[in-house]
Amino acid sequence: MRNCGFSNRKAAENLTVSITRMDSQERNDTEYEKFAVENFNTQVFNVEDFQRRRRIYRRAVVCLGLLCVVLLAANIGQFVNNKIQNRPELGDHPKIEALSAEKDQLWRNWTTIQTQNQQLHLQNRILTLEKEELQRNYTTVQSQNEQLQTGRDQLQKMVNVMKVKINGMSCETGWSKFGMNCYYDSVTELDWVHSRLVCLSMGADLVSINTAEEQAFINGLLSPQVNAWIGLNDIHSEGKWKWVDGTAVTTTFWGPGQPNSYNGTNQDCGELVENSLMGQWNDEDCSAENLDL
Numbered sequence: 001m002r003n004c005g006f007s008n009r010k011a012a013e014n015l016t017v018s019i020t021r022m023d024s025q026e027r028n029d030t031e032y033e034k035f036a037v038e039n040f041n042t043q044v045f046n047v048e049d050f051q052r053r054r055r056i057y058r059r060a061v062v063c064l065g066l067l068c069v070v071l072l073a074a075n076i077g078q079f080v081n082n083k084i085q086n087r088p089e090l091g092d093h094p095k096i097e098a099l100s101a102e103k104d105q106l107w108r109n110w111t112t113i114q115t116q117n118q119q120l121h122l123q124n125r126i127l128t129l130e131k132e133e134l135q136r137n138y139t140t141v142q143s144q145n146e147q148l149q150t151g152r153d154q155l156q157k158m159v160n161v162m163k164v165k166i167n168g169m170s171c172e173t174g175w176s177k178f179g180m181n182c183y184y185d186s187v188t189e190l191d192w193v194h195s196r197l198v199c200l201s202m203g204a205d206l207v208s209i210n211t212a213e214e215q216a217f218i219n220g221l222l223s224p225q226v227n228a229w230i231g232l233n234d235i236h237s238e239g240k241w242k243w244v245d246g247t248a249v250t251t252t253f254w255g256p257g258q259p260n261s262y263n264g265t266n267q268d269c270g271e272l273v274e275n276s277l278m279g280q281w282n283d284e285d286c287s288a289e290n291l292d293l
Helices: 002-086 088-092 094-167 192-201 212-221
Strands: 175-178 181-184 227-233 269-273 280-284
Touching (some): 181 212, 192 227, 227 280
Antiparallel strands (some): 175 181, 269 280
16 A cells, blocks of 8 residues: 555656646747747838838939939039130131031021012012902903993994995096095196195095005096006105005005105105006105196
């Protein structure tokens, strides 16, 4: 029994020691876990704080770098400017002078172009006004032309009526009719001036010949080889022949080599020389005496 008790007491002591060690071990394990958790949280917090600070430092470094670049560029610009100012000979460099001259020339060209452009605008305005004025004048002239056309048509109708009346009329005794005209062949020989005065006193004038038919008709009024004054002369301007009514000569029937101012004489009056064909014109001295037509 005693041995058994001893043994039981020993066993109890050993059990107590084991239990005590287990409790101690459990407390140690709990404290270790608490320490590990606290240490882990501390480490996580330190990593995040480190990363945040590193970003801030990086930004600060970048800003400082940019600031250094700006300061460097400003220093270089200031250095170059000081060099140029301290060395005036650089301003006289041929390339700089050429560029300056080219710039001045371009400015002058631009000024010239501006001036020309203004002048063109002014000319365009003037031409526009002139065009408008011409258009108004054209409209006015066109209206006047239409009025003249109307007046001419009316006059033509009146002429046609007069022609009918004249064609139905006969000439006075001693006069010969051809078309709408009456012709008188005198029997008295006078110089050109007096012959014309006789015609004017009869309400007529020396004849003006404008067609070959009229020339042939008048030639037939004359006796063979007879000359007669006609209303042709160059009294006012030598060589410029015209009729007594002031109209220019359009159809001529000059004889061969006429007019010629024969032997240098002043032959300023025209006469009709009768022949078997149509008769011919000849220049003669106005003082010569002829019949008149």
